[in-house]
Amino acid sequence: MSTCPACGSGHVSVSIERERYCPPYGEPVSYDVHQDTCDNCGMVGDFEDVNSGRIEKEHSEADRKSVEPMIQYLKEQGLHMVYIERVLGVPFGSIELLGRSGPSKYEIALIRLLCMFPEIIHKMDERMSIMRITSLGSLKVRELHGQNDN
Numbered sequence: 001m002s003t004c005p006a007c008g009s010g011h012v013s014v015s016i017e018r019e020r021y022c023p024p025y026g027e028p029v030s031y032d033v034h035q036d037t038c039d040n041c042g043m044v045g046d047f048e049d050v051n052s053g054r055i056e057k058e059h060s061e062a063d064r065k066s067v068e069p070m071i072q073y074l075k076e077q078g079l080h081m082v083y084i085e086r087v088l089g090v091p092f093g094s095i096e097l098l099g100r101s102g103p104s105k106y107e108i109a110l111i112r113l114l115c116m117f118p119e120i121i122h123k124m125d126e127r128m129s130i131m132r133i134t135s136l137g138s139l140k141v142r143e144l145h146g147q148n149d150n
């Protein structure tokens, strides 16, 4: 039985609402959200904090499941995983593996970023190539700047 945190009343009504979450490129999920309303003072909230852990779990699971469709989307954009992995400097096969393992929030965020801006991987490839070459000496730097300034 909930107690109102504002007035201390035990006369609290409980309602359940259905909430929906759809991660980018993923499938929507819906889940129950618990809501308390104090019959004495009218305060509304999740008095016993039953929602936060459950909602976080639903979102995490939906986010994890969105990785496979995101990898598929990147392939449809003509990006090979081996190319992405080479540019990012991550082990070959590791991106495909993310869909089957438990990716971290950072890994999911990175894949989302690539899906939203696929051209970023080509830009990064260009920059990385220039940075690797410029480390050979100042002559090369000038040559590259001349080429890129048009």
Ligand SMILES: [Zn+2]
Pocket (backbone or CB within 6 Å): 004, 005, 006, 007, 008, 009, 038, 039, 040, 041, 042, 043
């Ligand atoms: Zn109250």
